[in-house]
Amino acid sequence: MKRAWWKESVVYQVYPRSFCDMSGDGIGDLNGITSKLDYLKELGVDVIWLSPIYKSPNDDMGYDISDYEDIMTEFGTMEDFDRMLKAAHERGLKIVMDLVVNHTSDEHAWFIESRISRDNPKRDYYIWRDPKDGHEPNNWGSHFSGPAWQFDEKTGQYYLHLFSKKQPDLNWDNPKVRDEVFGMMNRWCEKGIDGFRMDVISLISKPEGLPDMSLDADGFGNRDMVANGPHVHEYLKEMRSRVLSKYDLMTVGETAGVTLDEAKKYASSEGTELNMVFQFEHVGLDGNKELGVKWSTRKLPLVPLKKNLTKWQNGLDQVAWNSLYFCNHDQPRIVSRLGDDSEQYRERSAKCIATCLHMMQGTPYVYQGEELGMTNYPWKDVSQFRDIQMINAMDQLPGQVGILKEELFPMVACKGRDNARTPMQWDDSENAGFTRGTPWIVVNPNYTKVNAKEQLSREDSVFHYYQKLIALRHSSDLIVYGHYQLLLEDDPDLYVYKRTLKAGEIEGGTGRDGRAADGPKQDRELIVVCNLSGNERTFELPEEFKDGKVLIQNIEAHNISDGRLAPYEAYVVER
Numbered sequence: 001m002k003r004a005w006w007k008e009s010v011v012y013q014v015y016p017r018s019f020c021d022m023s024g025d026g027i028g029d030l031n032g033i034t035s036k037l038d039y040l041k042e043l044g045v046d047v048i049w050l051s052p053i054y055k056s057p058n059d060d061m062g063y064d065i066s067d068y069e070d071i072m073t074e075f076g077t078m079e080d081f082d083r084m085l086k087a088a089h090e091r092g093l094k095i096v097m098d099l100v101v102n103h104t105s106d107e108h109a110w111f112i113e114s115r116i117s118r119d120n121p122k123r124d125y126y127i128w129r130d131p132k133d134g135h136e137p138n139n140w141g142s143h144f145s146g147p148a149w150q151f152d153e154k155t156g157q158y159y160l161h162l163f164s165k166k167q168p169d170l171n172w173d174n175p176k177v178r179d180e181v182f183g184m185m186n187r188w189c190e191k192g193i194d195g196f197r198m199d200v201i202s203l204i205s206k207p208e209g210l211p212d213m214s215l216d217a218d219g220f221g222n223r224d225m226v227a228n229g230p231h232v233h234e235y236l237k238e239m240r241s242r243v244l245s246k247y248d249l250m251t252v253g254e255t256a257g258v259t260l261d262e263a264k265k266y267a268s269s270e271g272t273e274l275n276m277v278f279q280f281e282h283v284g285l286d287g288n289k290e291l292g293v294k295w296s297t298r299k300l301p302l303v304p305l306k307k308n309l310t311k312w313q314n315g316l317d318q319v320a321w322n323s324l325y326f327c328n329h330d331q332p333r334i335v336s337r338l339g340d341d342s343e344q345y346r347e348r349s350a351k352c353i354a355t356c357l358h359m360m361q362g363t364p365y366v367y368q369g370e371e372l373g374m375t376n377y378p379w380k381d382v383s384q385f386r387d388i389q390m391i392n393a394m395d396q397l398p399g400q401v402g403i404l405k406e407e408l409f410p411m412v413a414c415k416g417r418d419n420a421r422t423p424m425q426w427d428d429s430e431n432a433g434f435t436r437g438t439p440w441i442v443v444n445p446n447y448t449k450v451n452a453k454e455q456l457s458r459e460d461s462v463f464h465y466y467q468k469l470i471a472l473r474h475s476s477d478l479i480v481y482g483h484y485q486l487l488l489e490d491d492p493d494l495y496v497y498k499r500t501l502k503a504g505e506i507e508g509g510t511g512r513d514g515r516a517a518d519g520p521k522q523d524r525e526l527i528v529v530c531n532l533s534g535n536e537r538t539f540e541l542p543e544e545f546k547d548g549k550v551l552i553q554n555i556e557a558h559n560i561s562d563g564r565l566a567p568y569e570a571y572v573v574e575r
């Protein structure tokens with residue numbers, strides 16, 4: 001095992017649109033982020049991943065980029081960015097940028113040229129095809145409902161868009177496209193950024209000949225079959241040699257449709273492509289099997305969740321590196337999804353879930369508000385939705401899969417991405433202290449109780465618990481690098497696992513504080529015990545841990561040797 005700073009770091013994701021608005025237009029901005037750097041420093045994270053801040057018409061909230069080298073008007077200016085980067089670096093915080101290069105906006109200069117004529121020099125920057133029997137060139141569906149092809153009257157061809165029709169897919173098989181992307185990345189690296197989170201990077205190489213795929217429930221070709229295409233690893237290796245290898249970066253690939261075997265290639269310890277990937281299997285477990293869509297009102301089922309995370313923990317150990325996440329801007333809030341967001345158990349279950357995730361092997365990601373135990377929003381009506389995926393699903397899915405709108409609504413409300421996108425809850429003043437203007441999306445009414453100011457003032461808050469988990473990781477090679485072993489595999493309530501690290505297992509590499517030291521001098525072991533249910537349970541600590549040290553527990557001063565576990569209780573013992 002080799003040390004690396006990005007293995008020992010904790011990442012915090014900022015969704016700039018909903019983080020902090022300084023200008024008063026109701027939309028978060030870069031100056032807002034700069035103003036909250038001290039808050040993040042206090043939490044103790046090392047790296048900030050910024051969702052896209054580039055120029056964009058915001059069809060998909062910044063994931064549709066019209067200029068990679070300019071800042072979104074609503075977010076500020078390049079001077080604001082430079083100031084933010086400098087202020088972050090002064091505090092020892094690193095900045096990782098979102099890199100969205102599977103597609104651009106249809107308002108990007110390349111696409112505007114590309115659509116002018118069939119012989120335009122930029123035509124081949126995108127994926128254009130003739131109609132097939134007067135229809136779409138194949139059966140692929142967009143991730144945002146409907147076909148993945150849009151007909152363009154002017155030149156009589158279709159272009160491919162795996163997301164919205166305002167997000168045409170780039171043609172990575174064209175070497176000029178790769179030159180453009182790598183050039184742009186190098187310029188950002190020269191500015192001093194610290195890494196990239198690569199949006200749907202598993203989709204950049206399309207299957208040879210763009211064949212029809214077997215059908216998903218909504219009548220379109222299976223979306224996962226479009227992932228991990230024939231040249232993706234070749235293109236990432238090229239990216240490594242032409243960009244990534246020249247800088248000391250952290251890279252994480254968002255890899256829709258990734259399997260364990262594919263992840264071993266993307267995130268190999270050999271360092272040939274990326275540092276780590278985001279896999280999606282565990283956050284798909286509460287999907288709607290009957291309808292074949294992600295929309296459902298189910299909770300994340302614990303036994304399959306344990307099985308899945310265990311597969312990833314053990315499967316990547318030594319050969320690659322895991323990213324650890326439950327939340328991001330595309331996922332509903334985890335305390336509502338896996339815990340209990342009622343007043344009684346919101347805080348305790350948020351801490352229990354955090355313990356469960358943060359004690360695993362990999363690099364943990366905290367999504368804004370997760371450290372406060374922010375919850376899903378109580379949606380009343382479609383008119384409150386801002387997310388294109390939720391809006392399109394409500395619009396198109398009832399006709400496609402034969403479900404009534406009234407039946408679908410609670411499912412979209414429960415799993416929709418806007419749950420993560422309501423404004424960060426800073427304090428109990430109007431609009432949760434997010435803006436003095438009119439917020440672009442509803443503010444969760446629970447901000448009067450759930451907010452950063454209140455939690456900073458209270459020692460036993462969710463915020464301070466996250467702070468402690470992060471500090472523990474920073475002080476422990478066992479937590480960062482240790483091997484993982486699941487116990488009580490089939491228990492429907494308890495998530496219990498061990499971590500072990502032998503003396504001498506860590507050799508070489510450089511850690512987050514520049515440390516090149518070897519790992520522990522003795523074998524080390526800890527046990528993580530989480531009751532992820534509302535039931536009272538018992539759990540007898542294995543003999544060897546009985547005299548161990550409690551590293552953290554979410555019910556202060558509870559004597560764990562009595563073998564009783566309260567609802568959502570969690571603790572960690574090291575021996």
Ligand code: GLC
Nearest residue numbers: 060063100163199200254330
């Ligand atoms: C990724 C992003 C998501 C976006 C999509 C298209 O999945 O996380 O927000 O809609 O890619 O760019």
